[in-house]
Amino acid sequence: MKNIGILGSTGSIGTQALDIIRENKSLFNITALSGNNNIDLLEKQALEFKPEIIAVFNKYNADVLKTKLKPYNIKVYSGLEGLIKLSEYENIDILITSVVGMIGLKPTLAAIESGKTIALANKETLVTAGNIVMEKIKKNKGSLLPVDSEHSAIFQSLTSKKKNEINKIILTASGGPFRGKNKEDLININYKDALKHPNWDMGRKISIDSSTLMNKGLEVIEAKWLFDVDVEDIEVVVHSQSIIHSMVEYIDGSVIAQLGVSDMRIPIQYALTYPDRINNNLEKLNLTDVYKLTFESPDLETFPSLSLAYRALRENGTMPSVLNASNEVLVDLFLKEKIKFYDIPNTIENILDIHKNIKNPTIDDVLYSDDWARRKVKELLKL
Numbered sequence: 001m002k003n004i005g006i007l008g009s010t011g012s013i014g015t016q017a018l019d020i021i022r023e024n025k026s027l028f029n030i031t032a033l034s035g036n037n038n039i040d041l042l043e044k045q046a047l048e049f050k051p052e053i054i055a056v057f058n059k060y061n062a063d064v065l066k067t068k069l070k071p072y073n074i075k076v077y078s079g080l081e082g083l084i085k086l087s088e089y090e091n092i093d094i095l096i097t098s099v100v101g102m103i104g105l106k107p108t109l110a111a112i113e114s115g116k117t118i119a120l121a122n123k124e125t126l127v128t129a130g131n132i133v134m135e136k137i138k139k140n141k142g143s144l145l146p147v148d149s150e151h152s153a154i155f156q157s158l159t160s161k162k163k164n165e166i167n168k169i170i171l172t173a174s175g176g177p178f179r180g181k182n183k184e185d186l187i188n189i190n191y192k193d194a195l196k197h198p199n200w201d202m203g204r205k206i207s208i209d210s211s212t213l214m215n216k217g218l219e220v221i222e223a224k225w226l227f228d229v230d231v232e233d234i235e236v237v238v239h240s241q242s243i244i245h246s247m248v249e250y251i252d253g254s255v256i257a258q259l260g261v262s263d264m265r266i267p268i269q270y271a272l273t274y275p276d277r278i279n280n281n282l283e284k285l286n287l288t289d290v291y292k293l294t295f296e297s298p299d300l301e302t303f304p305s306l307s308l309a310y311r312a313l314r315e316n317g318t319m320p321s322v323l324n325a326s327n328e329v330l331v332d333l334f335l336k337e338k339i340k341f342y343d344i345p346n347t348i349e350n351i352l353d354i355h356k357n358i359k360n361p362t363i364d365d366v367l368y369s370d371d372w373a374r375r376k377v378k379e380l381l382k383l
Contacts, residue, residue: 004272005032005092005116007055007083007107010041012203013098013121013147013264018045020269023280028272031091034083034099037061043068050074053089055082057103080106087111094272096147097122100205101328102370105129109363112136112144119271121147123218128321129366130225144226145271150219151226152267153245153258158227160250169223170247170255172239173298176210179240183302189341191334208331212344213298217309221320224313231313236306238296243285261285304345312352317359318369319352325373326351339381351376 004021008014014033021028030049035042036057046054046069053075056062062078069076077085080103087095087107095111096119097104104122109129111118113136120126125133137144146152150171160166177196178186194211195204209215220234245267247257260266261283269280300307305327312323330344339347351373358365377383 001027001029002093002272003029003031003091004094004096005051005086005089006030006096006098007034007087007104007122008097008099009033009045010035010038011098011100012206013268014096015041016265017096017098017268017272018049020265020272020280021049024278027278032086032089032095034086035061036099039065046072046074052091053077053086055086057083083107084110087116088114090114092116094119096268096271097125098147100124100203102128102325102367105363105366109133109136112140112142115140115142117143117145119145119147119268121268123148123222124324126222126225127218127324128370129361129363130221130320131316132361132363132366134225134228145274146222146226147264147268147271148219148222149262149264149267150246151222152270154223154227154248156258156270157246157248157256159248159256163228165250166229166233167249167251168233168235169227169229170249171216171219171223171234171236172242172244172246172295173213173216173236174210174242175238175240175296175298176213176215178211178302179238181302182299183342186302186341191337194334194341204335205328205331208334209327212305212341213303214305214309214327214344216298217306218324220306220309221313231310236298238298239294241290241293243290243293259285305348308345308348308352315357317357318361318365319355319357321361321366321369322351322355322373323348325370326377329374329377333381333383338383343381347377347380350380 006014031052033051034055039061055077059078066076084107087110095116097108098121102124108125146155195207223234242262244257247255249255312319326348333339
């Protein structure tokens, strides 16, 4: 039996991971959970799965939960220190890191250093500090398993371990809710329309990122570090059906792809059971129901965020951290209706233009650049 910890158990990935664990109690045991604001759901999860420890980033919520769970002998920690303590907890075999934002970086590094297998669903960890994270993985002889559907697809399609046999990685993108639109259509679009993803059930921040194609840009950066490929060897194609989740093209012209229905529980389950596969009751792909599979190049004029991500990756250093932090703040402002849709990529570009890149950053440099970008966004927008 594998002992599982989840950073971000009340979010989209966390709740779906618990669906899998709920159906496979003979294989998995929950020993640690974390949350932030959805304290009621976290309490329900704690009462159902009886973890040994819980971490709540918000200290007030942590104190409330500690009182409620006192009869159950569950330890409750708070703040960033609590998340790190959870990540280092000795009774965890696999840690699912599914918190959203930079808050996941230090806990993930702590988990790597303590020898955990990481099931990674926190984009910011590799986007902002990919080189540092992968070096720690090598140093500690750890394992990092991708949870994102696209990266899981690539992981499953890598039939060769020889880097020189890989021609390129092909990341598929649904195109989001605005596929086929042009700039004029999107100038005054509101956040409610941007949240209507055609294929996937995701959180609010990721849904907005999908609508701008920044989500795919962040995945490009992740793919570079996960699979040790050059930026020029990562291609994005729009595949609106979301049947093929990504592909690997080899030097002999063969293309290996992973196909399946649009259900995040499939890659989550594979990360938990790797290298084995187990049965489930999830919907299976029926190829006779698939009318057609289409592919097209992304519209970089209408969706410039993808180009900005490629730029940040090429320049590397602290540029990806600045890109990510700027985007995070701007998405939040868009969700609060304080800015318009194109204020997101336009402001990110301005921030990248003025940032003094640190080529070989430390973690402190990454965190400083993240904070600088957040302050600079509000300064430029006069907020």
